[in-house]
Amino acid sequence: MSAAVIAMIGRMTRWGPDAKGRLVQSALELYAKRGYDQTTVAEIAERAGLTERTFFRHFADKKEVLFAGSNNLRDLLVTAVAGSPSSAAPIEAVAAGLLAAGVVFNEERRAHSRRRQSIIAANAELRERELIKMASLASAIADTLRRRGVPDPAARLTAEAGIAVFRVAFDRWVDADNEVGWSDLVRGSLAELKVLVA
Amino acid sequence: MSAAVIAMIGRMTRWGPDAKGRLVQSALELYAKRGYDQTTVAEIAERAGLTERTFFRHFADKKEVLFAGSNNLRDLLVTAVAGSPSSAAPIEAVAAGLLAAGVVFNEERRAHSRRRQSIIAANAELRERELIKMASLASAIADTLRRRGVPDPAARLTAEAGIAVFRVAFDRWVDADNEVGWSDLVRGSLAELKVLVA
DNA sequence: GTCTATAGTGCGATAGAC
DNA sequence: GTCTATCGCACTATAGAC
Numbered sequence: 186m187s188a189a190v191i192a193m194i195g196r197m198t199r200w201g202p203d204a205k206g207r208l209v210q211s212a213l214e215l216y217a218k219r220g221y222d223q224t225t226v227a228e229i230a231e232r233a234g235l236t237e238r239t240f241f242r243h244f245a246d247k248k249e250v251l252f253a254g255s256n257n258l259r260d261l262l263v264t265a266v267a268g269s270p271s272s273a274a275p276i277e278a279v280a281a282g283l284l285a286a287g288v289v290f291n292e293e294r295r296a297h298s299r300r301r302q303s304i305i306a307a308n309a310e311l312r313e314r315e316l317i318k319m320a321s322l323a324s325a326i327a328d329t330l331r332r333r334g335v336p337d338p339a340a341r342l343t344a345e346a347g348i349a350v351f352r353v354a355f356d357r358w359v360d361a362d363n364e365v366g367w368s369d370l371v372r373g374s375l376a377e378l379k380v381l382v383a
Numbered sequence: 384m385s386a387a388v389i390a391m392i393g394r395m396t397r398w399g400p401d402a403k404g405r406l407v408q409s410a411l412e413l414y415a416k417r418g419y420d421q422t423t424v425a426e427i428a429e430r431a432g433l434t435e436r437t438f439f440r441h442f443a444d445k446k447e448v449l450f451a452g453s454n455n456l457r458d459l460l461v462t463a464v465a466g467s468p469s470s471a472a473p474i475e476a477v478a479a480g481l482l483a484a485g486v487v488f489n490e491e492r493r494a495h496s497r498r499r500q501s502i503i504a505a506n507a508e509l510r511e512r513e514l515i516k517m518a519s520l521a522s523a524i525a526d527t528l529r530r531r532g533v534p535d536p537a538a539r540l541t542a543e544a545g546i547a548v549f550r551v552a553f554d555r556w557v558d559a560d561n562e563v564g565w566s567d568l569v570r571g572s573l574a575e576l577k578v579l580v581a
Numbered sequence: 582g583t584c585t586a587t588a589g590t591g592c593g594a595t596a597g598a599c
Numbered sequence: 600g601t602c603t604a605t606c607g608c609a610c611t612a613t614a615g616a617c
Contacts, residue, residue: 276580316514338551342572343579345550349543353536374540375580381541382474382577402604423587437605439589 205243205253207233212250213297216304221247221311248314251301254289255318259325261286266329275335276375279326279347283354283371290358290367302359323348350374403441403451405431410448411495414502419445419509446512449499452487453516457523459484464527473533474573477524477545481552481569488556488565500557521546548572 211232215224226247230240244250265285269278290298305311327337327344335343354370357363365373409430413422424445428438442448463483467476488496503509525535525542533541552568555561563571 274579313511313515316518317511320514338555338572339575339579341554342547342551342576345547346544346576346580349540349547352543353540356539357536374536377537378540378544379580381472381537382544382573382580424589425587434606435588436590436607440604443589445588 204233204235204239208235208240208243209250209253213300213304216251217300221304221308248311251305251311252314252318255322258286258289259322261288262322263325263329266326267332269333271333275330275333275339275343276346278330278333279343280371280375282326283347283351283375284368286351287367287371290355292366295358299359299361319348319352322351346378350378402431402433402437406433406438406441407448407451411498411502414449415498419502419506446509449503449509450512450516453520456484456487457520459486460520461523461527464524465530467531469531473528473531473537473541474544476528476531477541478569478573480524481545481549481573482566484549485565485569488553490564493556497557497559517546517550520549544576548576 208229212224212229215229215232226240227237229250230237233240240250244253262282262285266278266282269281273281305315323344326347327340330340330343331337350371354367354374357365357370357374358367406427410422410427413427413430424438425435427448428435431438438448442451460480460483464476464480467479471479503513521542524545525538528538528541529535548569552565552572555563555568555572556565
């Protein structure tokens with residue numbers, strides 16, 4: 186057996202499948218069990234069968250492990266907004282984006298999201314990081330609308346309104362006693378916004 | 384001249400009027416001139432004729448000196464929302480709040496606000512602090528609406544939409560080449576939101 | 582790795598307003 | 600005299616320079 190093959194086998198566990206995902210899962214479990222502050226990065230890495238150094242190769246800091254999915258969410262949103270028919274009004278394009286984001290807000294993920302939200306709710310630094318992520322979602326949407334030819338302040342305003350709908354729909358989606366699906370919550374919240382501002 | 388008298392003269396400014404306001408003004412000038420990071424709290428205090436220790440009696444940290452007015456803003460908003468006639472729809476109460484906030488957004492303050500915003504725009508930590516302040520405004524408004532009997536999610540949604548209007552109006556108000564007054568910007572942004580979500 | 586500058590805290594002393 | 604804003608000092612924590 187060649188050294189190359191032996192090395193490859195040696196890496197099987199180290200390079201086990203989805204290292205990043207294992208880190209996310211381990212972090213979520215430990216943050217939930219012992220609290221964010223009481224969990225060290227070393228513990229997260231160990232539980233995932235990795236080292237602290239590897240954790241920081243995947244995530245900029247201890248918080249970021251909880252927000253790894255937000256880039257994916259942003260891409261889903263932006264792609265759907267950008268891909269809406271040019272005949273679609275700005276708010277329709279944004280609505281399409283919010284609905285497209287539902288790919289990650291399915292029933293299998295709901296328990297996971299609930300646990301994640303309760304971790305975030307319990308810690309000021311994590312709540313702040315979430316505000317930053319939301320703000321960056323809003324500017325990504327606004328940029329996309331501008332690229333579709335929507336001028337300011339309409340682009341900014343539509344994006345901010347869209348994020349307002351997102352926040353409300355998401356809060357309801359992770360609410361303990363709620364079983365309504367993502368797309369119904371988005372449509373319902375958007376419809377309610379229309380009524381409220383009318 | 385005795386040492387005691389010299390000491391007394393040195394302390395003349397100690398009980399000068401509006402120590403907090405002097406600290407705010409000094410901080411604004413130094414942050415604008417040399418940048419937030421390149422300014423020390425000791426320098427701010429010295430320029431205000433005070434000591435570092437006194438700075439921290441008035442402000443929890445170096446950032447907070449730029450956000451001292453935000454409690455005042457929140458009170459203006461909340462009071463006006465709470466004081467709206469009970470016949471007023473939620474969005475009307477919020478609009479009344481936004482217009483009432485205009486007390487602090489007058490022409491004399493515009494230059495000051497512009498400088499403040501350019502300082503905040505130049506620094507990530509300050510932008511984050513601003514997000515936090517905005518989020519706390521939104522929840523204060525939502526709470527006030529709930530106290531008026533507006534149920535969730537309408538209260539949350541109206542508050543978030545109101546803050547979206549606030550952000551856009553404020554951005555336009557501090558925009559370099561803009562001379563439109565606060566109330567026109569609020570009414571205009573709100574009217575545009577209505578059109579956009581319709 | 583040590584050294585330095587700065588942020589931020591705790592507590593007791595003091596100066597001046599009342 | 601009381602009350603409180605301010606000061607002085609000693610401290611910890613941490614980020615950056617070297």
